[in-house]
Amino acid sequence: MKVGFGGDGERELGRSPLVGLLLATDATRPRSIPAALRTAAQLPIDAKDFTGRELETALAYDGKRRVLLVGLGDPKKVTPETLRRAAAAVVRRARQMRIDRCAVVVAPGSVEPADAGRSIGEGLELGNYVFHGQKTDAPPARVRDVAVHFSGSPAQRRAFRAGLVQGSAVGQAQCFARDLGNQPANVATPRYLVAQARKVARGGRVKLKVVATAELRRRGFGGVLGVARGSAEPAFFLELEWRPKRSRRSICLIGKGITFDTGGISLKPPQGMEEMKFDMCGAAAVLATFHAIVALQPRVHVWGLVPCAENMPGGRAIKPGDVLKTYGGQTVEVTNTDAEGRLVLADALGRAQELAPDFAVDLATLTGACVVALGHRASGLFCNHAELTDKLRRAGDEAGERLWPLPLWDDYVEEMRSTVADLKNSGTRYGGAATAAAFLRKFAGELAWAHLDIAGTAWDTPRNELYEGGATGVGVRMLVRLLESLE
Ligand code: BES
Ligand code: MN
Numbered sequence: 001m002k003v004g005f006g007g008d009g010e011r012e013l014g015r016s017p018l019v020g021l022l023l024a025t026d027a028t029r030p031r032s033i034p035a036a037l038r039t040a041a042q043l044p045i046d047a048k049d050f051t052g053r054e055l056e057t058a059l060a061y062d063g064k065r066r067v068l069l070v071g072l073g074d075p076k077k078v079t080p081e082t083l084r085r086a087a088a089a090v091v092r093r094a095r096q097m098r099i100d101r102c103a104v105v106v107a108p109g110s111v112e113p114a115d116a117g118r119s120i121g122e123g124l125e126l127g128n129y130v131f132h133g134q135k136t137d138a139p140p141a142r143v144r145d146v147a148v149h150f151s152g153s154p155a156q157r158r159a160f161r162a163g164l165v166q167g168s169a170v171g172q173a174q175c176f177a178r179d180l181g182n183q184p185a186n187v188a189t190p191r192y193l194v195a196q197a198r199k200v201a202r203g204g205r206v207k208l209k210v211v212a213t214a215e216l217r218r219r220g221f222g223g224v225l226g227v228a229r230g231s232a233e234p235a236f237f238l239e240l241e242w243r244p245k246r247s248r249r250s251i252c253l254i255g256k257g258i259t260f261d262t263g264g265i266s267l268k269p270p271q272g273m274e275e276m277k278f279d280m281c282g283a284a285a286v287l288a289t290f291h292a293i294v295a296l297q298p299r300v301h302v303w304g305l306v307p308c309a310e311n312m313p314g315g316r317a318i319k320p321g322d323v324l325k326t327y328g329g330q331t332v333e334v335t336n337t338d339a340e341g342r343l344v345l346a347d348a349l350g351r352a353q354e355l356a357p358d359f360a361v362d363l364a365t366l367t368g369a370c371v372v373a374l375g376h377r378a379s380g381l382f383c384n385h386a387e388l389t390d391k392l393r394r395a396g397d398e399a400g401e402r403l404w405p406l407p408l409w410d411d412y413v414e415e416m417r418s419t420v421a422d423l424k425n426s427g428t429r430y431g432g433a434a435t436a437a438a439f440l441r442k443f444a445g446e447l448a449w450a451h452l453d454i455a456g457t458a459w460d461t462p463r464n465e466l467y468e469g470g471a472t473g474v475g476v477r478m479l480v481r482l483l484e485s486l487e
């Protein structure tokens, strides 16, 4: 989708078949509405069909065009999330009406112009997202062109415009993550993730190293290799690197890339197993963040580590009781082959320690227990570093991707002790998100590190203007904000 900045010029509005007019409750007085739209907007406002309540909509016609009024609520309480959703509502309505060109009109308010532009750019892209998959009917209508009009001082308009361009890039990156998550596992194999990483790195700005089986063996990536043993699909370990000329800090992003999780020999029940194609959404978030990095070029040194494997119960699969040696040298007794995410992450954390970044963050659809704890409204946040915790929570709030802290106490690791290896990979049923995090902590060493359990937020979250089912692409908006906070 082409997202353009139309300035505050009212003339161009005349040509749009649909104009989305975003209005807070105080702006419903006629004088604050652009003259070209006043006649159309008048009727729903006078009739009190539209009062500006948050995300309330009313459609009006004035012969030449349609005007979709979208409420922003209390003018003092408008948030970036409201703007994001309001922008998405306009694009969605356009799609429903099979209109491929629209405009959005918004005035300065309680959200800083740069943040407002950012949110609107994100919302437009997300509202335009559809996954058509392998359906053989005609793909649904999409919007191709949006002009966004923002009144305000020249400085405000400049800030808004810059935000809009960034937001559109971030939104596109998040849609890329959604595509990766939505593809079925017979398409999105480890090999496919390699191909997608190559695409991201194609321009040459991002360096990519693909570590394949022989090198994984030579270098002792026992976790990744162990998980992949039961599958006909070979495993890969991806290393991406963005190194700008100037940077103050470095960060390593790690994403769980299990392209399908059957549970392995500790086989999952069939009910809902098809969902486990989403078990690479951590990987999708990291790859998509690099997609955004190419566009935004943040001044921070970023590594991406993505272990990719399929967890299958083949004849050569690891068995309960098997012991694996992870990349950093620690040994793990596999008491449950379905606790495979932590095995591949153990290798990645070992590798991250060698890179010695200022911060490391892993994202993983790691435990059903985290879904039980937090539902679909927040990702679990486990962190051993106060500054990183703060930065992550702030980034999550700004991006509308909430993180909620869960404990990383040492006590939890007690039940992960093994009699034959350094650790075992599963404990009891209770506190499963925390014991998984405690396990990972043993592989993070002295890193300033955070683990984000996105099992509840990566898919099937409550529907709204931004999201209509399937993969959410969670993590991308938040990670981009986090990178910016490190510039
Ligand atoms: N990918 C799953 C986690 C998961 C489960 C995500 C349900 C979303 C919904 C992970 O690999 C897994 O199977 N975890 C086990 C761990 C257990 C065996 C210790 C779990 O959560 O049951
Ligand atoms: Mn599993």
Ligand code: ZN
Pocket (backbone or CB within 6 Å): 258, 261, 279, 338, 340, 341, 365, 366
């Ligand atoms: Zn899994």
